[in-house]
Amino acid sequence: MFHVRGLSYRYPKAEVPTIHELNFDIHQGEIFGLLGPSGVGKSTTQKILTKLIRDYEGVVKFRGKSLKDYDKQYFQQIGVGFEMPVHFSKLTAEENLAFFKKLYRSTADTDALLKRVGLYDHRKKKVREYSKGMKIRLNFVRALLNNPLMLFLDEPTNGLDPANARVIKEMIKEFRERGGTVLLTTHLMNDVEELCDRVAFMADGRIVEIDSPKHLKLRDGERTVVVEYEDHEEIKQVSFDLDQLRQNEEFIHIVQHYKILTMHTKETTLEDIFIQTTGVQAHE
Template identity: 60%
Template sequence: MFKVENLSFRYPKNEENTIKGINFDIKKGEIFGFLGPSGAGKSTTQKILIKLLDHYEGFIQYDGRNLVEIDHDFYEDIGVSFEMPIHFSKLTALENINFFKKLYKNHTDVEQLMKKLGLWADRNKKVGEYSKGMKIRLNFVRAMLNQPKMLFLDEPTNGLDPSNAKILKDMIKIYQKEGGTVFITSHIMSDIDELCDRVAFIVDGQIKEIDSPRNLKIKYGQRTLKVEYSEENQTKTVIFNLDDIKTNEEFIKLIREKNIETIHTGETTLEDIFIKVTGVGLHHD
């Protein structure tokens, strides 16, 4: 869907580039995660891909065409959900949606979408009276208004309770199943792990890693197996090497004879990988 080659970008007042010669592609029908600490270049890259910023160096191809040469028709193809929901607070939710609908040729079934997101009952309430979670969900409705081929989601579940976050994630998965492509940034690593086919880590304007969450966990994890078992009312722990586990007599004996409580492989979490690759902890922008 996107092919990005040697992309560099510098803001006019800055002395050095914010984006420093990055290369990546986004395959049709995949959910692509774009991760990095604050100020690493995530938002700048996204703004370039959605044509909010130009004057970049390098080459970007969208759906087989040079991005520079595509006119406003491009916006018929994409849906964008910014982290900070932007609506007209003195209008109702439905009035907001009907206003934005007029900007597009293609339209989705708004009633069905709002019902799925639990907003239809409050459609005639002013957006200024909406909770943060409701505004975030309305933002997603707006991103889906024009039946986009490609979705850009910035922190889509940040501020949602677990049940509404699950509804949104399920809708993203359905969108993908129906052929949609997604570019997503988030600080919630469990969401990235659950949704993304591949993730890229950007640090100081450069991409440090691109791979599937599973492959990254194997690469950065340890080849160990931790077994916790109970003995004499105490929990005891033994760690085995995964490579010789099938011939390890102590492991086989333990499994046969003890009351096993938990078994965990030494694979790491995406959160740990984020910290290792970027050198910084997770901070919310």
């Protein structure tokens, strides 16, 4: 979907580039996470890919064609959900969506989308009366308004309660299952682990790591399994080499003769990887 090589950009009057020599691809039908602490260039990268910034250096191709060769019709193919929802506060949700529908050739069934995110019964309420969470959900509906091929989502579940966050994440997965592609930026590592097929970590305006969350966790984790079990009302814990588990007589004896309380591998977390690769604490 996107092919990016040598992408660099320096803001006017800035002494150093905000992003420098970025190289990555976003495959059709995947959720690609762009992660990193504030100020490393994630938003700038998104602004370039959404054609809000055009005087960049390097090569950016969308569906095999240079992004610079696309005219305004490009916006018919993408949907964007900004982190800070922007709506016409004096209009109702229904009126907001009706206005934006006029900008596109193809539009989605917004009533169905509003029902899905729990806003249908509030569709005739002015947006200024909406809570923060309701505005975030309306923002997500607007990103899907034009049946896009590509979604750019910035912190799509930040500020939502767990139930509404679950709905949004399920809708993102369904969008991918229908062949859609997503560029996701977020500080919520649980969302990354649940949604992303691959992630790119940014630090100091550069990409320092690209891989799937699973591969990163397996690569950086310990090859051990920790077993917690009950022995005559005493809780004990012991670790075993994961690669030798089948032949380990102690492990087999514990499993056969004691009540197992917990058993898990000692893989690292994405938050640990975030800290290691970027040097900055992630937010939960």
